[in-house]
Amino acid sequence: MDALTQRAKMVDRRPMNWLERIYLWEIFKGMAITLKHFFKKKVTIQYPEQTRPFSPVFRGLQILNRDEEGRERCTACGLCAVACPAEAITMEGAERLPGEEHLYREEKYAAKYEINMLRCIFCGLCEEACPKDAIYLSETFAPANYNRKSFIYGKPDLLIPDPVTRPEEYARAKGLIDKKKNLALKHTKTNELK
Amino acid sequence: MTDYLNIKRMTLLAFDWAFTLEKAILIAIIITVSLVVAMYATYAERKVAGFMQDRLGPNRAGPFGLLQPLADGLKLFFKEEVIPSNSSKFLFILGPCLAMLTAMMTSAVIPWGGKVELGGRIVDLQVADINIGILYIFGVVSLGVYGMMIGGWASNNKYSLMAALRGASQAISYELAMGLSLIALLMLTGSLSLRTITEQQIQGNWWNIVYQPLGFFLFFVCSLAECNRAPFDLPEAESELNMGYHQEYSSMKLGFFLFAEYINMFISCTIIATLFLGGYDMPFVDEAKLSGITALLVGLLALFGKTFILIFIFMWIRWTLPRFRYDQLMNLGWKTLIPLALLNMVITGAVVLLMMK
Numbered sequence: 001m002d003a004l005t006q007r008a009k010m011v012d013r014r015p016m017n018w019l020e021r022i023y024l025w026e027i028f029k030g031m032a033i034t035l036k037h038f039f040k041k042k043v044t045i046q047y048p049e050q051t052r053p054f055s056p057v058f059r060g061l062q063i064l065n066r067d068e069e070g071r072e073r074c075t076a077c078g079l080c081a082v083a084c085p086a087e088a089i090t091m092e093g094a095e096r097l098p099g100e101e102h103l104y105r106e107e108k109y110a111a112k113y114e115i116n117m118l119r120c121i122f123c124g125l126c127e128e129a130c131p132k133d134a135i136y137l138s139e140t141f142a143p144a145n146y147n148r149k150s151f152i153y154g155k156p157d158l159l160i161p162d163p164v165t166r167p168e169e170y171a172r173a174k175g176l177i178d179k180k181k182n183l184a185l186k187h188t189k190t191n192e193l194k
Numbered sequence: 195m196t197d198y199l200n201i202k203r204m205t206l207l208a209f210d211w212a213f214t215l216e217k218a219i220l221i222a223i224i225i226t227v228s229l230v231v232a233m234y235a236t237y238a239e240r241k242v243a244g245f246m247q248d249r250l251g252p253n254r255a256g257p258f259g260l261l262q263p264l265a266d267g268l269k270l271f272f273k274e275e276v277i278p279s280n281s282s283k284f285l286f287i288l289g290p291c292l293a294m295l296t297a298m299m300t301s302a303v304i305p306w307g308g309k310v311e312l313g314g315r316i317v318d319l320q321v322a323d324i325n326i327g328i329l330y331i332f333g334v335v336s337l338g339v340y341g342m343m344i345g346g347w348a349s350n351n352k353y354s355l356m357a358a359l360r361g362a363s364q365a366i367s368y369e370l371a372m373g374l375s376l377i378a379l380l381m382l383t384g385s386l387s388l389r390t391i392t393e394q395q396i397q398g399n400w401w402n403i404v405y406q407p408l409g410f411f412l413f414f415v416c417s418l419a420e421c422n423r424a425p426f427d428l429p430e431a432e433s434e435l436n437m438g439y440h441q442e443y444s445s446m447k448l449g450f451f452l453f454a455e456y457i458n459m460f461i462s463c464t465i466i467a468t469l470f471l472g473g474y475d476m477p478f479v480d481e482a483k484l485s486g487i488t489a490l491l492v493g494l495l496a497l498f499g500k501t502f503i504l505i506f507i508f509m510w511i512r513w514t515l516p517r518f519r520y521d522q523l524m525n526l527g528w529k530t531l532i533p534l535a536l537l538n539m540v541i542t543g544a545v546v547l548l549m550m551k
Contacts, residue, residue: 027514027515030514030515031510031511031514033514034246034510034513034514035246035510037245037246037247037248038242038245038246040248042245042248042249042250043248043249044249044250046250046253
């Protein structure tokens with residue numbers, strides 16, 4: 001039978017010659033190998049200071065998006081919760097009162113929006129289901145915590161920083177979203193071409 | 195007659211306080227230095243291990259992880275001290291103490307540097323220049339086996355006992371080859387004093403390793419085995435004996451055993467450097483031309499440099515070679531090293547005889 005790959009190596013079963021039998025030369029060869037590794041570049045990524053670059057399709061923690069004026073986009077339609085295969089999302093809708101137009105984009109908004117990060121499988125179906133561009137998966141992943149309760153992320157944890165008051169942080173978070181959008185756009189375009 | 199006796203008695207009674215103080219300070223310094231070196235040898239070991247495995251090693255505690263040994267020591271101190279209820283308590287405590295004691299005691303006869311004049315006194319950087327220095331080292335090293343034996347036996351644990359037996363038989367087997375390899379060297383030097391051996395190497399053209407390459411190699415391998423370092427770490431073989439003779443030990447008693455190993459390594463590297471690599475002789479430098487203090491510092495630098503290189507080689511070997519099987523260990527010791535040492539001895543003896551004629 002032919003080998004599937006070219007990597008198969010024949011096992012050498014010849015009896016050891018004298019040089020191999022006294023081991024000493026082989027020991028020196030082994031030590032040369034370890035010394036070579038001593039001076040090699042180390043593969044360690046020093047985690048908190050350095051992070052590994054993620055691929056553009058990486059799916060991390062969700063963020064709730066705002067529009068340019070800093071108004072929440074989510075209308076608590078519940079499509080994400082329906083789409084979610086792990087049933088990690090719960091929400092409560094509320095009606096926007098007069099005077100709250102600068103806070104919420106449409107007449108209905110999510111008064112409570114919770115994602116249980118212990119349930120979430122980071123499939124990204126919520127992002128796909130959302131008709132309002134309100135939820136996106138970011139490049140961060142859930143940090144360690146001491147109790148289960150703190151893994152249930154509420155609106156304060158999920159909302160993107162306000163572009164009016166904290167423009168820098170908003171821009172940084174927004175960058176991820178734009179990257180995703182572009183990627184998705186490219187994807188659909190190539191599909192259309194096909 | 196009575197006068198003479200009186201004078202003699204007086205000199206005997208006259209206690210040289212300055213001398214005692216000098217030696218006490220020297221002992222304190224040597225013990226501190228060996229402890230610090232042993233501490234940082236643990237750090238160096240982890241760093242070397244990491245680098246040889248393409249990792250970085252400890253680098254979180256302090257800059258470059260330099261505080262790691264302190265953190266480790268602190269951790270060991272705060273661990274719960276467990277003494278097994280079926281163990282014999284006195285011996286259980288005696289084991290690590292003996293291991294530590296014998297590890298520290300060997301440093302007494304090592305000449306750390308030449309004699310230097312300090313404040314009108316000639317200070318000798320050697321605790322005791324006894325004329326049987328090597329014999330003393332062998333005696334103390336054989337005592338070191340007791341630490342392991344007593345610790346392993348007192349634990350009342352089958353793995354510990356087996357490890358202790360293994361350790362004892364290993365130490366005895368390799369001490370033979372070690373002694374035989376040294377006899378050849380002693381034929382050349384004609385002295386057992388480490389000071390004399392070092393001075394001969396400084397005055398002569400070459401270090402002893404040139405005259406005794408095989409002897410050096412045998413001594414090196416045997417000291418690896420005596421220090422229970424890989425590939426001869428059978429007494430503490432984690433994979434088969436589950437930590438070996440220090441299985442039942444916890445807290446600082448375990449720390450003592452581990453520490454004793456590193457001190458042993460440091461001391462045996464120093465002894466190898468002294469016996470075969472010229473001791474405190476800096477190569478290509480004529481010590482006689484330097485002034486007292488400079489010569490001393492250069493000598494210390496030379497000795498410690500050689501010792502650290504040897505320690506690195508010890509670690510390098512540990513992170514390269516797998517552990518020997520027990521029968522391989524015994525075969526190597528009895529069927530290879532001892533005959534080689536005997537051969538080396540006979541050849542050296544013949545050459546010495548021929549040279550004398």
